[in-house]
Amino acid sequence: MSAPQPAVMERRSSRRVRFADFFELTKPGITTMVLITTLVGYYMASRNGLRPLLLLHTILGTALVAGGASGLNQYFERDLDARMHRTRNRPLPAGRLFPNEALFFSMIISVVGVADLMFFVNVLTGVLGLMTLAAYIFVYTPLKTRTALCTLIGAFPGATPPVMGWTAAGGDIDAVALSLFAILFLWQMPHFFAIAWMCTEDYARGGFSVHVSGQSTGRQIIFFCCALIPISVLPTMLGLTGMLYLLGAILLGFVYLGYGFAVALFRSHAHAYRLLWVSILYLPALLALMMLDKV
Template sequence: MKRVPPKANSLPAAYFELTKPNITFLILISTALGYYLGADGIDNWSKLFITLIGSGLVSSGAGALNHYAEQESDQRMNRTSSRPIPTGMISPNYAKTFGIIIILLGVVILFFLINKLTAILAISTALLYLFVYTPLKKITWLNTSIGAIPGSIPPLGGWVAATGTLDPEAWILFAIMFFWQHPHFYAIAFMCKEDYERANLKMLPVLETDGKRTNRQIIWHSLLLIPVSLMPSYIGLLGMTYFWGALILGIGYFVSGFPLVKNYSLQNAKLLLKSSVIYLPALFLIIILDKLT
């Protein structure tokens, strides 16, 4: 039997778990990435800090509302059965109220202290995540691709926070996030497919036994990520340090999917997941290095 994550041991820890800290951390990284590139560096640390606070609150609130929306599914899955709502640490209504309050707080911060468009992008991300992606998980395996859309908006928000405008260059960051997410979430879906099947969630690895379509999705999206990730160098947004670093990272991410194609196993899915987790922070560090050289 798979290990069940431990139950939160205090009420503050339970509320923290409601915010989905891993996803929120990823959103903050991509938001900071968009801000850094949009501002061509960081010339206003307080503005970046406020942007991250507002974006983090919206993301955390969306996470809490997702816990509320998926409480029945969470009860059925080993990996989520110890979450605050299934264990009774937090009542569903308290989780819903908490989520709504911090989303509104985040939107107000972004609207009044950053700009209106950044606030609109943040609330759009939350609404798409909650009212499009979440229900689609019970309807179609395409939920992964559709869910990648709200997952790709945060760097746009960071860019707009820095510049005040949604420039064409910002959409390159959107595309990088979009293609990166597919191998990442398909690896997770494979690792948790028994749980997803138990909860009747239509993840692609659940719907097929041989993994052929899943592997095609992984290979094609990681392959397309390579030229897309090099576009900042093509248009002069970043230099050759970034070009070679992004190329090496992209090839590494692409190659890490091949063991899963050859042997559709849990071990190889974990390898792909580790590679995906390394990719984004490493890309951010390469961008900073490129700006410093």
Template sequence: MKSQLSTFWELTKPRIIWLVLVSTIIGFYLGAVESERSIFTDPWLLINTILGTAFVAGGASVLNHYLERDLDSQMKRTMKRPIPSGRIKPNTARRFGVFISGMGVIYLLSAVNTPTAIVAFATLFLYLIVYTPLKMKTTWNTLIGAIPGALPTLGGWLAASGNIESGGWILFGILFLWQIPHFFAIAWLYRHDYGRVGFKMLPVTDPSMRKTSAFSVLFCALLVLCTTLLHLNGIAGKVFMWGSLLLGVTFLALAIDASRGWTEVRARRLLRGSIIYLPLLLIILVIDQSLL
């Protein structure tokens, strides 16, 4: 029983859920600030937002496992996942994914608000129906996939404020831009696996890595500019501006370093930098708001 539960848990990709929730909390926090309310005014609203979003994110990951089960069985990185390894039947995973993602959308609709539920449903649709098939068709899939990847922060904003303002779109831009170097680093590290199954990731189809490097550096540079907009818009203070600037420049330096010659060490360094970027951004934001 315990091993079966751990298998279901593995299907939900907990690490991805964590990153999704961090971006959602950032959106919720700033949405509350813009609405001139404290997140502690209605703590259950935040809790319900986190729970509903976690269900949707987990369900999306489970259904992604199901849709890509045949491809996963051909890649060293993924062949030990629950479905390819035979630890769970495909239809069981499919039913589980549909159940928890559907429950998440309904939960957000009933316990949070309609706009947040709509964003959650749109995220599911774009991730599973649009992005997943495009990985086999075009190198632009990463840019397109970054749209559903950035939507959770809008969901968090809408949960707290009920409507999207300029700050919400700036946050969306931050999350959109952040994903490009993050996923390019992953794609380079697993380029042989991806190439074997036909994933058209740019690092797979760009042997010289010139385009990949240019995009990684460009999007990191744009990320630095985008985070400063939160200060220029009056949403965040100077602590956030300087903190996010330091964080962004460090991330940019890692991208520039990788572009000088992609190696496993440099790619992993860029990947780790991207993973710690969002939690640190949230910490800086909380510190900044506590000083205002």
């Protein structure tokens, strides 16, 4: 058997690179976190087994919507991303993908994702997916260059995935679903403030309205961390989880708050970095406790 010709190998390599660029366009890290929170909502609402086919469509549809939203966001922000150190090597600003092909790809997977949720999961979950997509692209994305409130506004679509998981499994949008939404909403704020603190110069270079002032931002971090503690125990108060989750949520909440206080007190890049990592660890730990101690 003869070895592949150089031209054939080059084409194969080129296809792999392009696939990797389209995959990167979907922000797989963020999409994975979206899927985790969706699966938690699905699991917590499931009372008669997980129903594998329904779960598969929930995962597939949500992944496509999340990936499409990320791709559309990068399409609209490609010129701004080119100015920033942390984003200039993304596929669009780096020139590895053409804008039109990125737009087409992102639109297609978004439409397919919403349709999958609508027809193979249920209408409510599909509508939530469509609303989340629209809010992220047509509200949050343009506001990022217009107002510092964009972080607060962006937390709304960011908190929807567990509710989508909840409704996918047959749950209503009730107090429990709203408690899951509130937990995700409040968790995001210190997380994003930590990122903004670390990247404030880069955001300014890109033209984004992210204003970090030591005293004001520190107070906001403390406020949202404090608010998260009582909200995080609502699943137990509402009969969804037991005492293990309750105690764990309180402990995790005070750890998160402690690192938030450190940022407010010392106002340093190093403390913001530590808060960022604590926020990344906090959420999966809380969700794991929730699933483990489901009543």
